[in-house]
Amino acid sequence: MRTLxxxxxxxxxxxxxxxxxxxxxxxxAAEEIRTFYEGxxxxxxxxxxxxxxxxxxxxxEMQW
Numbered sequence: 001m002r003t004l005x006x007x008x009x010x011x012x013x014x015x016x017x018x019x020x021x022x023x024x025x026x027x028x029a030a031e032e033i034r035t036f037y038e039g040x041x042x043x044x045x046x047x048x049x050x051x052x053x054x055x056x057x058x059x060x061e062m063q064w
Contacts, residue, residue, distance in 0.1 A: 006012045033042055044050065051059075 001007075001009075001012045004012070004015065006015060
């Protein structure tokens, strides 16, 4: 509650439910994409190159 500067327990619960619903929607969308592409990767947009091993390694090392 302190980190998000939320004053009341009910506001904290409301925010938690909002975030949970958002995550559930993202998981559902990802599952729909996997189903549509039958488990294969989705195609990249035109003009976007496949990332190389160096780029993937750099992303793996990132910290949030």
